[in-house]
Amino acid sequence: xxxxxxxxxxxxxxxxxxxxxxxxxxxxxxxxxxxxxxxxxxxxxxxxxxxxxxxxxxxxxxxxxxxxxxxxxxxxxxxxxxxxxxxxxxxxxxxxxxxxxxxxxxxxxxxxxxxxxxxxxxxxxxxxxxxxxxxxxxxxxxxxxxxxxxxxxxxxxxxxxxxxxxxxxxxxxxxxxxxxxxxxxxxxxxxxxxxxxxxxxxxxxxxxxxxxxxxxxxxxxxxxxxxxxxxxxxxxxxxxxxxxxxxxxxxxxxxxxxxxxxxxxxxxxxxxxxxxxxxxxxxxxxxxxxxxxxxxxxxxxxxxxxxxxxxxxxxxxxxxxx
Amino acid sequence: xxxxxxxxxxxxxxxxxxxxxxxxxxxxxxxxxxxxxxxxxxxxxxxxxxxxxxxxxxxxxxxxxxxxxxxxxxxxxxxxxxxxxxxxxxxxxxxxxxxxxxxxxxxxxxxxxxxxxxxxxxxxxxxxxxxxxxxxxxxxxxxxxxxxxxxxxxxxxxxxxxxxxxxxxxxxxxxxxxxxxxxxxxxxxxxxxxxxxxxxxxxxxxxxxxxxxxxxxxxxxxxxxxxxxxxxxxxxxxxxxxx
Numbered sequence: 134x135x136x137x138x139x140x141x142x143x144x145x146x147x148x149x150x151x152x153x154x155x156x157x158x159x160x161x162x163x164x165x166x167x168x169x170x171x172x173x174x175x176x177x178x179x180x181x182x183x184x185x186x187x188x189x190x191x192x193x194x195x196x197x198x199x200x201x202x203x204x205x206x207x208x209x210x211x212x213x214x215x216x217x218x219x220x221x222x223x224x225x226x227x228x229x230x231x232x233x234x235x236x237x238x239x240x241x242x243x244x245x246x247x248x249x250x251x252x253x254x255x256x257x258x259x260x261x262x263x264x265x266x267x268x269x270x271x272x273x274x275x276x277x278x279x280x281x282x283x284x285x286x287x288x289x290x291x292x293x294x295x296x297x298x299x300x301x302x303x304x305x306x307x308x309x310x311x312x313x314x315x316x317x318x319x320x321x322x323x324x325x326x327x328x329x330x331x332x333x334x335x336x337x338x339x340x341x342x343x344x345x346x347x348x349x350x351x352x353x354x355x356x357x358x359x360x361x362x363x364x365x366x367x368x369x370x371x372x373x374x375x376x377x378x379x380x381x382x383x384x385x386x387x388x389x390x391x392x393x394x395x396x397x398x399x400x401x402x403x404x405x406x407x408x409x410x411x412x413x414x415x416x417x418x419x420x421x422x423x424x425x426x427x428x429x430x431x432x433x434x435x436x437x438x439x440x441x442x443x444x445x446x447x448x449x450x451x452x453x454x455x
Numbered sequence: 456x457x458x459x460x461x462x463x464x465x466x467x468x469x470x471x472x473x474x475x476x477x478x479x480x481x482x483x484x485x486x487x488x489x490x491x492x493x494x495x496x497x498x499x500x501x502x503x504x505x506x507x508x509x510x511x512x513x514x515x516x517x518x519x520x521x522x523x524x525x526x527x528x529x530x531x532x533x534x535x536x537x538x539x540x541x542x543x544x545x546x547x548x549x550x551x552x553x554x555x556x557x558x559x560x561x562x563x564x565x566x567x568x569x570x571x572x573x574x575x576x577x578x579x580x581x582x583x584x585x586x587x588x589x590x591x592x593x594x595x596x597x598x599x600x601x602x603x604x605x606x607x608x609x610x611x612x613x614x615x616x617x618x619x620x621x622x623x624x625x626x627x628x629x630x631x632x633x634x635x636x637x638x639x640x641x642x643x644x645x646x647x648x649x650x651x652x653x654x655x656x657x658x659x660x661x662x663x664x665x666x667x668x669x670x671x672x673x674x675x676x677x678x679x680x681x682x683x684x685x686x687x688x689x690x691x692x693x694x695x696x697x698x
Contacts, residue, residue, distance in 0.1 A: 157508045157517070158493070159671045160601040160645075259665050268646065269605045271665040325469050372481060373602065373609065375508040375515035377472050399510060399602030399609075407469030433529045435470035436520050443521055 135201025135231070135289030137250070139279050143195035143237065145353075147265040148186045148254060148273035149247075149394075152378070156260055157398045163378065164272075165264045167353055167394045167417035168245050170442065171209030171314065175249035177450045178206035178226045178304055185253035186263040186273065190246045192420065194237025195279060197248075201231045201289030204251035204302065209314065210243025210418055216298045225304040226251075226453075228290070233298050243314065243418040252288025267353075267395065305452035309445075313415075319344065320415055322391075323430035324381055324406040331371050331403030332383055336363040340381075340389065340405050341427050348388075349421040353395040356416055358425070362387025368403050376400045379408035379416070381427075391416050409435035411442055463542065467531045471505075471520055475542065478512035483611055485512045486599045490676045495541045501534075509600045509675055511609070556597075559677045561643065561658050562684040563592070563634050569657035569686070576619045576636060576653050587655065588683055590614045591641070598677040606645035606663035606671035610679060613641045625651035632658040634681065645671075656681075 139146075149172060152165035166172035166189055176185050188195070194212045207214055207223045214221040216233045223246075229235065235248075256263055256274055265273025274283060292300065326337070345358035368385050376382070380392045382402040391408060392400075393416065408416060409430050419425060465475045475492065478485035486509075493509040496516055503522020508515040516538065523530035565588045566573040577584040596612040603609075613636070621637045626649060629635075633644045635652030644650060645662035658681075662672045673679065 154505045154517075156670075157506045157515075158601065158675070159605060159669060160603060160607050161605045161665075161670070163506075260670060266605075266665075268648070269663065269665055270646075325467065327468065328466070372479065372511050374510045374513055375474070375602070377469055377515070377517070379469055397603050398508065399600075407472075410470050432467045432470050432531060436524075436530050439470055439520055440524050 134255075135199060135203060135287050137203075137254075137285040137287050138198045138200065139195055139281055139283040139285075140198055140234065141196035141236075142278065142280050142283075143190055144193040145191040146195045146279040147189050147267070147277075148256060148263060148279075149189040149265060150184050150186045150263045152394065153260055153262045153264060153266075157375065160398055161260070161269060162266065162395050162398060164266055164394050165262075166247060168209050168247065168314075168414040170411075170414040171245070171247045172249075173446060174224070174307060174449065175206045175208040175247045177446060177453060178208070178224075178307070179204050179249050179251040180453055181249055181251065181253055184262065185249065186256060187250075188248040188254070188279070190237065190248065192240045192244055194246060196234060196236040198234045199229055199231060199287075201287075202291045203229050203231075203233075203287060204290040205229060205235075206249045206304075207246055208249070208307075209246040211241040212243075212246045213238030213241055214246070219297075219299045221299055222301060224307045226302040228292050228295065228300040228302055230292075230295070230298050230300075231289075240420070244420045245417055250287045251290050255286035305449055307449065314418055319424040319426055320419075321426045321428050322412045322416055323409045323435065324427050325409060325432045325435050326406040326429050327404050331369060332405055333365045336365045336383065336387075337405065339363045339365075341429060343426070345389070345425050345427075347419045347421050347423045347425060351419070351421060353393055355393050355396060356391040356419060358389045358391070360388075363389070370401045371403055373399045373401045376404070377407060379410065379413045381405040381408065393417055410439045411435070465535050468515060470531075472515055472517045473531050473535055473538075474513055474515050475538075476513045481511050481599070481611065483597060486597070486611065487676070489514050490600075492542045493675070496538060499538070499541045501537055501541075503534075508602075510602070511599050555676075557674070557677050559673060559679045561634075561660055561679060561681050563656040563658050563681045564686050565591075565634075565656035565683050567686060570634070570655040572622070572635075572653040573655045576617065576655055579619045580617055582616070587617060590617055591636075591655065592681045592683050594680075596641070596679040596681075598673050598675050598679060600675045601671060601673065604644070604646055604648060605665075606673060608642055608662075608673045608677075608679070610641050613639055615639065617641075619653050621651040622653060625649050629654065630657060632660065632662070634658060656683075
């Protein structure tokens, strides 16, 4: 076994895995990695199962010391990861020598990076899962964000004979994933529309022809969008009903909210629609002041794109095992 | 109830959930039907069902698209077709349904430091604080569903005379176990969270424990009563989960 010591916590660093299944009916948020695509690819690159915990780093990443040799992969945002003066490349498996201190500089592109360690991170599963539930204060590391002084147990993967701090391990190409997430300056997120959910036709049309700006109050619960409010007749509250990750709500102030992993399970605001699952990771990579637009997509097309991702991920896993 | 089969309509919610809607109002019978449907879906044994979330008059079924792909029609269409037979009402009479519900008693210390808004509610409703307590604890409520926070019950049955608007400014912290009123709703906060409800009391009973199965003490469909207890008992009370 090796140890990982948190020297500095970063802005918001939590252990995350997949979303919890079967818990929304108890009012428990499904949670999990906000960008589940990057989480799953990082795990695949180091040979982990999907549900191994990764460390989700937000904007300003943590400073971590590895007390044993480790095989890691870093996927998602480019947060300026380096060991000493060597940049740590994303989207591939990398070996770090024992004693290496992984730290992050200024965020360069995207909001959330996922650090996977071969063998996963040894914390107990709660409700069948290692994701951190901040509201319920359980899961991950004691249900909270990482703090300086925290020590985590991880597997050590010795690579005898290699002397560099950072060594790249032969990995299958994942360039296509990186391109999908390396956002153009104003990405267009695709939304499966909902009919008759309390929003007038004028606002529905305005939603897909407005350029929004991500507000600083955005977090793991959701993206809050600033910009011109969607105006129209009074928006009535709806009877509380279930919502999902990717639901786009429209509160009375006319500023849409895109729900992310830590959303509350029910809501009373009118709904414009739900993000296609393949675009939730892109939403999770938006930073305050980023601009974003929306477009409609059919449910069939959205499902088809998600299934294609699953197939590609399975191929990646097979290639890593080979 | 004129018809044995409530009409419902269903539609996809995003690409990995479908929503069955049985009505558009808060209504105890429609809610009971929604809970029955949720139980039926969970019992169905169909593949790729990730979660079933009931609400007042609807239920949301989360599914894994992979489990319903590679068939003749789109995944959600195949799933809806497979679910519909499970959503028809069962043959037995409707009255049997109520015998299955559990009775739950929630002890509450009303007023004082545990119910800082009790007097405000009383003034708003034009009655004494004692009358508020009497009416609130006289009712038998039903848990329509859980949502908003782990184990938080949406309760049906608040005496309309007790309806009080939310506080204009929410508190930054409401203690776990706080019993409150907001508009025509009443409920209990299972965890310390910010909140804008009018707090009339507090229960020592724990409503949420992630190490238990199920992790919530209340479940959708439960009948709930509040019973006043005094403050001295609160301080000493250790209310076991299974009491």
